[in-house]
Amino acid sequence: MADSRTPPEVDRAAASRRAVAARRERAALKRDVTTRVITPQELLRRAQAAHDSPPGAMRVTEFLTAIPAIGAGKRDRILASLGISPVKRLGGLGARQRVALVAFLDDRWPEPQPREGRSRLIVLAGPTAVGKGTVATHIKEHHPELLLSVSATTRSPRPGEVDGEHYFFVDDAEFDRLIAAGELLEHATVHNRFRYGTPKAPIERALADGRTVLLEIDLQGARQVRAAAPDATLVFLLPPSWDELVHRLIGRGTEDAEERERRLKTAKVELASQGEFDFHVVNDDVARAAAEVVSLTR
Ligand SMILES: Nc1nc2c(ncn2[C@@H]2O[C@H](COP(=O)(O)OP(=O)(O)O)[C@@H](O)[C@H]2O)c(=O)[nH]1
Ligand SMILES: Nc1ncnc2c1ncn2[C@@H]1O[C@H](COP(=O)(O)OP(=O)(O)O)[C@@H](O)[C@H]1O
Numbered sequence: 001m002a003d004s005r006t007p008p009e010v011d012r013a014a015a016s017r018r019a020v021a022a023r024r025e026r027a028a029l030k031r032d033v034t035t036r037v038i039t040p041q042e043l044l045r046r047a048q049a050a051h052d053s054p055p056g057a058m059r060v061t062e063f064l065t066a067i068p069a070i071g072a073g074k075r076d077r078i079l080a081s082l083g084i085s086p087v088k089r090l091g092g093l094g095a096r097q098r099v100a101l102v103a104f105l106d107d108r109w110p111e112p113q114p115r116e117g118r119s120r121l122i123v124l125a126g127p128t129a130v131g132k133g134t135v136a137t138h139i140k141e142h143h144p145e146l147l148l149s150v151s152a153t154t155r156s157p158r159p160g161e162v163d164g165e166h167y168f169f170v171d172d173a174e175f176d177r178l179i180a181a182g183e184l185l186e187h188a189t190v191h192n193r194f195r196y197g198t199p200k201a202p203i204e205r206a207l208a209d210g211r212t213v214l215l216e217i218d219l220q221g222a223r224q225v226r227a228a229a230p231d232a233t234l235v236f237l238l239p240p241s242w243d244e245l246v247h248r249l250i251g252r253g254t255e256d257a258e259e260r261e262r263r264l265k266t267a268k269v270e271l272a273s274q275g276e277f278d279f280h281v282v283n284d285d286v287a288r289a290a291a292e293v294v295s296l297t298r
Helices: 009-034 041-049 059-066 073-081 095-108 134-142 170-178 200-208 220-229 242-252 257-271 284-293
Strands: 121-125 151-153 167-169 184-192 194-199 212-217 234-240 278-281
Touching: 009 041, 009 059, 009 242, 041 059, 041 095, 059 073, 073 095, 121 134, 121 220, 134 212, 134 284, 151 170, 170 184, 170 194, 184 200, 184 220, 194 200, 194 220, 200 212, 220 234, 234 284, 242 257, 278 284
Parallel strands: 121 212, 121 234, 151 167, 234 278
Antiparallel strands: 151 194, 184 194
8 A cells, every 4th residue: 555654754653663673673682691691702703794784783882781791890991991982883883993802802701612522422401492492403404423312211101202213212211220330421400390300321322433423412411411421512502592492482482482491591591601601503493503513422
C-alpha cells in the first residue's frame, strides 16, 4: 500500500526506527559482555567489522562500563591513559587508539592461547541449550572416525533414546557401583537432578587405538577431566548472543518456565567460566561449528 505521509515524515519515521534498533542492538551487546557471552575483545572485533552499523555506534564509555569491574571513575582514568576522548564511538576509533585499547584488554583479560602437546581427548562443554548435543551429533554422523563417548546416567530414557547408544541408563545403585569400582573418568549431578558420568574403559581403548575421543559433558565434568588428564583439550561452545541462547532454550520446549529460569541462572555461571577453556567456538551454524571443533582435534 502507498505511504500517504509526506517524504520528510517518512524520513523521520525511518530514522526513528533505526535509532530504536540501534539502541536495542547496543543494549544487547552490553548484556552479552556483562554476561560474558562474548569477551570484550570479541565485542571490539564485531564493532570494527561493522564500522558504521549499530555495534560500531556504541560509545567507548558505554563499552568500558559494560565490562564487569569497570565503573565511571576507572573508565575515565583508562580513557585518559589511552588518549581516547570520551565522546568517541567504537567504530570511530583511530588505528592507534584501537591498538591501544586492544593491548589494554589483552593485558587485563588475556584470551586463552592454544596449548602445545594436547592429547586426542576433547571435551565439549558450554551453557544449557547452546547446542552441545546438536553439534556433537553432527560430528558423530559426519566423522565416524571419532568416538563420541556414551555417558551413564540415572535419568530415564526419553522417547526414541536407545540404551547404549544415547546413554547407558542405570539406576542409583549401579551408578554408585560404577563410582566405587573406579569405572568413571568423571561424574557429576547435573541441573541438581540426575547423575551423569563418563565410562573410562571405552575411552582408554579408543585412545590406545589412535582415535580421537569427544566428550559432551557439563562444566563440572570438564573441570574433573582437566584435573585427571591435564593434556585434554577443552572446548567451550558459545551462543552467538545471550538472546539467542534464551531463544534456543525456549524453542527446544523440553523445560517448563521454572526449570528454564533455573538453567539460565546456571548458564550465567557457566559462561563466566569460559576463560578456563583452551578454545572457544561460536555455535552460529551447526555444520560450521562442528567443523571448527573437528579442526581443533587435528
Ligand atoms: N559431567 C557430565 N555431564 C554430562 C555427561 N553426559 C551428559 N552430561 C551433561 O548433562 C546435561 C544434561 O544432558 P541431557 O540429560 O541429555 O539433557 P539436555 O539438557 O537436554 O542435553 C548436559 O549439560 C550434558 O552436557 C557426563 O558423562 N558427565
Ligand atoms: N546453530 C544452531 N542454530 C539454531 N538452533 C540451534 C543451533 N544449534 C542447536 N540449536 C537448537 O537449540 C536447541 C538446544 O540445542 P541442544 O543441542 O539441545 O543444546 P545443549 O545440548 O547444549 O543443551 C535445540 O532446539 C537445537 O535444535
